[in-house]
Amino acid sequence: MAIQIKGILSPGGISGKIGNLVYYTWRGKPCVRTIPRKRFKKVSRAQIIHRKRFSLVTQTLRVFMPVLNLGFRDPRDRTTPLNRAVSYALKSAVKGQYPNFGIDYANMLFSRGRLWPACNPVVENMAGEGLRFTWEYRSRGCNQGDDTAILIAVCEDPLPCFFMATNAVKASGIGFLHTPGMAGKKMHTYIGFIDAKEKHAADSVYTGELMITP
DSSP: OEEEOSOTTSTTSEEEEETTEEEEEETTEEEEEEOOOOOOSOOOHHHHHHHHHHHHHHHHHGGGHHHHHHHTOOTTOOSOHHHHHHHHHHHHSEESOTTOOEEOGGGOOSOOSBBOOOEEEEEEEETTTEEEEEEEOOOOTTOOTTOEEEEEEEEOSSSOEEEEEEEEEGGGOEEEEEOTTOTTOEEEEEEEEEOTTSSOBBOOEEEEEEEOOO
16 A cells, blocks of 8 residues: 655655555655566576675675765765675675685775775784874875875674774874774774765775784
8 A cells, every 4th residue: 555645746755555566765756666576486506696695795794884884985976885885895805605605804895986095004003902003195196185094993703893993184194093892802904095075085905904902
């Protein structure tokens, strides 16, 4: 059953089901789709494998939505940051053979775009469960000094979690990330950049895995 809320052509005008059509609102725009037909064809092995990979990637990346929403923005693309991150991860960040797939964190991207990535980045342990990131700043091209660094540390044991800091500018060449409660844990580390208007990003760089010290 469908419910007419406003005029038929206005946003949110009809909501619900009429026949084999479903009316709904997405991003403030009225949309309609057909109800999918029941499948009678047997699902192929390739489809099963793809679904397994897709499920792993989408469930994992949802944990990182705060950083992906920042690092995968693209004003020229109508798809969502999560869509773009999932597309990349399916191609480049899944390891293993069916059914034992896993995320290859060394090949993960947490930001992506046309800005210059970090040059010669290094991450080191600091006292008090902290990490110090350093990089070289070179002023040229679209490499702007007021770009903001995105510092990330990811722990995958026992469940994925992450820490992020955006309190350093590219021109400083240094940034700090605090990881409370993670002493003794191994963490994957990354550095990316986003411009001052938060519209464009640089591909994040994997800076290695290290043990957090107290």
